[in-house]
Amino acid sequence: MVLTSDLAAHAERLGKVSLRTLADSGETRSNRLLARAAGIEFDASKQRLDEAALNALFKAAREAGLEEQRDKLLSGGVVNPTEDRPALHMAYRHGARISGTPEAELVDRTQAQTRAFAETVRSGDYAPSALPIARVINIGIGGSDLGPRLVADALSDLAGDGPELRFVASLDPSDLKQAVSGAEPEAILFVVASKSFSTQETLMSAEAARDWLEGHVGPERAGAHFVAASAAPDKARAFGIAPEHVFDFPDWVGGRYSVWSAVGLALEIGLGPDLFEDFRAGARDMDAHFAVAPLEENIPVLKGLIDVWNRVALGYPSRCVAAYSARLGKLADYFQQLEMESLGKSVTLDNRPGPTPGGALVWGGNGTEIQHSFFQWLHQGRDVVPVDFIGIARHFASSDPRERALAANMAAQGAALLDGRQVDPEAEPLLAAHKSMPGGRPSNTLLLDDLSARTLGALIALHEHKVFVESVMYEINPFDQWGVELGKVLTKGILDGEISEYDASTRALLARTGLIQD
Numbered sequence: 422m423v424l425t426s427d428l429a430a431h432a433e434r435l436g437k438v439s440l441r442t443l444a445d446s447g448e449t450r451s452n453r454l455l456a457r458a459a460g461i462e463f464d465a466s467k468q469r470l471d472e473a474a475l476n477a478l479f480k481a482a483r484e485a486g487l488e489e490q491r492d493k494l495l496s497g498g499v500v501n502p503t504e505d506r507p508a509l510h511m512a513y514r515h516g517a518r519i520s521g522t523p524e525a526e527l528v529d530r531t532q533a534q535t536r537a538f539a540e541t542v543r544s545g546d547y548a549p550s551a552l553p554i555a556r557v558i559n560i561g562i563g564g565s566d567l568g569p570r571l572v573a574d575a576l577s578d579l580a581g582d583g584p585e586l587r588f589v590a591s592l593d594p595s596d597l598k599q600a601v602s603g604a605e606p607e608a609i610l611f612v613v614a615s616k617s618f619s620t621q622e623t624l625m626s627a628e629a630a631r632d633w634l635e636g637h638v639g640p641e642r643a644g645a646h647f648v649a650a651s652a653a654p655d656k657a658r659a660f661g662i663a664p665e666h667v668f669d670f671p672d673w674v675g676g677r678y679s680v681w682s683a684v685g686l687a688l689e690i691g692l693g694p695d696l697f698e699d700f701r702a703g704a705r706d707m708d709a710h711f712a713v714a715p716l717e718e719n720i721p722v723l724k725g726l727i728d729v730w731n732r733v734a735l736g737y738p739s740r741c742v743a744a745y746s747a748r749l750g751k752l753a754d755y756f757q758q759l760e761m762e763s764l765g766k767s768v769t770l771d772n773r774p775g776p777t778p779g780g781a782l783v784w785g786g787n788g789t790e791i792q793h794s795f796f797q798w799l800h801q802g803r804d805v806v807p808v809d810f811i812g813i814a815r816h817f818a819s820s821d822p823r824e825r826a827l828a829a830n831m832a833a834q835g836a837a838l839l840d841g842r843q844v845d846p847e848a849e850p851l852l853a854a855h856k857s858m859p860g861g862r863p864s865n866t867l868l869l870d871d872l873s874a875r876t877l878g879a880l881i882a883l884h885e886h887k888v889f890v891e892s893v894m895y896e897i898n899p900f901d902q903w904g905v906e907l908g909k910v911l912t913k914g915i916l917d918g919e920i921s922e923y924d925a926s927t928r929a930l931l932a933r934t935g936l937i938q939d
């Protein structure tokens with residue numbers, strides 16, 4: 422989609438209208454900008470949009486073939502042409518229309534395997550060094566880390582008894598040291614999660630973990646403390662993991678979409694298979710909505726088109742994710758990878774320079790803490806950054822005053838960004854300019870009925886699908902990530918001492934610091 426003259430004209434027109442005027446402009450607007458599905462209310466009534474601009478957006482979406490592309494995605498078409506494969510992570514929540522296919526059989530088989538293993542570990546029957554497993558440590562990075570970490574943080578409260586979950590992603594040895602600290606080595610299970618099973622960070626940490634464990638339980642026993650989730654089962658077996666403990670998934674599950682697959686094994690053990698299944702069911706609810714709801718009422722479509730509008734028509738380069746729940750501490754990080762790795766591209770599917778700048782920079786944190794750090798910049802800095810407020814509907818009427826205050830803070834921030842404030846210079850001649858706030862800053866409010874496994878699954882699936890919607894509008898492939906490769910190759914070159922082709926600055930740095938003798 423190029424920025425059509427139609428959309429550009431609407432953006433120019435609406436740029437001159439105050440956001441307050443738009444927000445106050447009646448029910449028709451809120452009806453079109455308020456939608457509900459799968460335990461989530463999506464309220465976009467603080468966006469710089471009106472009926473005519475919305476109509477133009479949906480027209481552009483239809484012209485871009487959004488409905489056909491959505492159906493292609495959900496029916497297993499090759500939507501990732503640069504890697505020649507479909508993107509069928511939805512099969513893991515049975516939301517895709519693929520029942521009876523070989524893909525469905527594979528999913529059923531591997532889900533039965535991970536469930537059985539999780540139950541054995543949780544029952545205490547899996548005890549390779551005579552102690553039941555009390556701590557599960559997921560070793561992985563990127564998509565093999567952020568999903569399990571987000572979900573563990575969000576749902577551990579609901580999990581009841583089960584092994585404690587910890588995570589190792591960093592090459593810094595202190596990460597592994599902290600993850601094992603306080604646990605009996607005999608009671609630790611390491612899940613090595615790596616789609617490729619060739620990621621340097623993950624393999625080096627897994628080797629270090631194995632060395633450490635061998636020192637405690639002996640080389641004969643250490644192996645049974647390791648299991649793997651991978652799309653390269655041969656490599657996991659070659660690493661020394663027993664074949665029955667290598668839980669595989671196909672390469673049509675992208676890394677940043679893999680939490681639903683065997684990559685969620687640590688969660689399935691720690692939270693229990695039933696809670697993990699609820700999480701998948703929430704995503705299934707959202708899949709069903711995305712598949713059939715008319716575009717105008719379809720939350721992932723509406724959300725995706727609003728993000729396109731803000732990025733392309735209004736030219737806002739970033740978006741802030743503000744999650745008003747301590748249990749969603751990793752949400753902004755998770756969305757950052759999902760969106761920026763998917764949409765950070767400038768070449769179209771048919772190899773042309775992209776007509777748009779691609780997806781936005783995504784960043785954020787937890788409310789209310791962020792109100793006391795970077796929100797100053799959002800209120801009075803020059804750049805306009807649309808904010809997604811993500812909160813819990815139950816908090817608004819909670820009997821706990823802290824939850825009500827959390828909700829009130831979120832609502833107040835949205836109102837302050839929208840309306841700003843004009844301080845009368847006559848009343849405060851010296852400070853009026855400093856105390857005034859421009860307002861006019863759009864936001865969305867996404868309310869989960871409550872933070873449950875089901876609504877969390879739906880929230881993540883909503884964002885997966887809205888990323889796909891954006892990719893159709895930007896004409897890019899959201900399922901590859903070639904940009905990540907170069908750094909990996911160059912790191913290997915440095916460690917192998919092959920640096921003659923490097924620039925003088927880098928060579929001098931390496932010589933000065935002693936990594937390489939120039």
Ligand SMILES: O=P(O)(O)OC[C@H]1O[C@H](O)[C@H](O)[C@@H](O)[C@@H]1O
Binds near residue numbers: 562563565676902
């Ligand atoms: O799961 P792995 O193969 O170890 O990959 C881990 C991560 O690293 C890669 O470089 C990609 O950028 C990510 O999408 C991926 O999730």
